[in-house]
Amino acid sequence: RKFLRDTGKVDEWAIATLRKVSRAYPDGGVSTWKTCAKYLSHAQAALSSHVNDNGSNLDRAQLLHKTGVYLEEQGRYDTAAKMAQEASGFREHILGKDDPLTLQSKHKYGWVLLRQGRYDEAEEICRQELEGRHLTVGNDQSETLQSMNLLADVLRRQCKYAEAEKLYRKILPLTMQVNGNDHHFTLACKFNFAEIGRASCRERV
Numbered sequence: 487r488k489f490l491r492d493t494g495k496v497d498e499w500a501i502a503t504l505r506k507v508s509r510a511y512p513d514g515g516v517s518t519w520k521t522c523a524k525y526l527s528h529a530q531a532a533l534s535s536h537v538n539d540n541g542s543n544l545d546r547a548q549l550l551h552k553t554g555v556y557l558e559e560q561g562r563y564d565t566a567a568k569m570a571q572e573a574s575g576f577r578e579h580i581l582g583k584d585d586p587l588t589l590q591s592k593h594k595y596g597w598v599l600l601r602q603g604r605y606d607e608a609e610e611i612c613r614q615e616l617e618g619r620h621l622t623v624g625n626d627q628s629e630t631l632q633s634m635n636l637l638a639d640v641l642r643r644q645c646k647y648a649e650a651e652k653l654y655r656k657i658l659p660l661t662m663q664v665n666g667n668d669h670h671f672t673l674a675c676k677f678n679f680a681e682i683g684r685a686s687c688r689e690r691v
Contacts, residue, residue: 500535501542507532508545514555522556529553540580547576551591558594563602570595584618589629592618596636605644612637628671631661635675642682654679 490496511529512518529549535542554569574591581588592615599608616637619630634657641650658679661672 497537500537504532505545508549511552543576547573558598567598589615589618608640651682
């Protein structure tokens with residue numbers, strides 16, 4: 487480190503490290519948890535650098551997103567929410583608010599907010615994401631369906647049953663068409679639709 491400082495190459499190597507770690511760090515899925523845990527400290531060290539240019543910030547956003555996915559899976563919601571928010575912010579600033587990578591991070595941010603019970607904030611983020619999905623990929627793509635389902639879940643948790651039911655009614659025929667009747671997402675949507683019906687009945691009683 488002294489050599490790098492003396493030769494003025496700290497930023498150069500910080501950028502190279504951030505790029506390397508962001509590409510090598512796993513995506514946070516269950517099968518990668520052991521590797522994610524092993525290299526989490528390396529990811530945190532790479533993220534601590536203060537380099538600030540668009541290329542480096544895209545690498546930073548990618549690493550923030552990946553580590554955020556892993557930490558959310560581990561139940562560390564506060565840190566995961568912060569990482570997802572930062573990843574979304576970097577991507578939106580550089581790529582635009584409707585870029586697929588920006589929407590990917592917004593989806594994760596909305597999901598973590600839901601897990602935290604921060605429903606009003608989650609609703610705002612989910613509506614932003616869904617608007618972007620409609621503009622970029624249309625209504626009948628799996629990404630849009632997942633966004634619609636997440637927003638419907640947020641609305642259901644807020645007891646906004648009528649609006650949630652309206653969304654579930656849109657989602658179910660589309661996912662049956664896109665994914666088939668027996669796909670896990672289709673089955674989950676059927677369950678959610680039944681749940682919203684029961685909740686509405688209880689509210690009327």
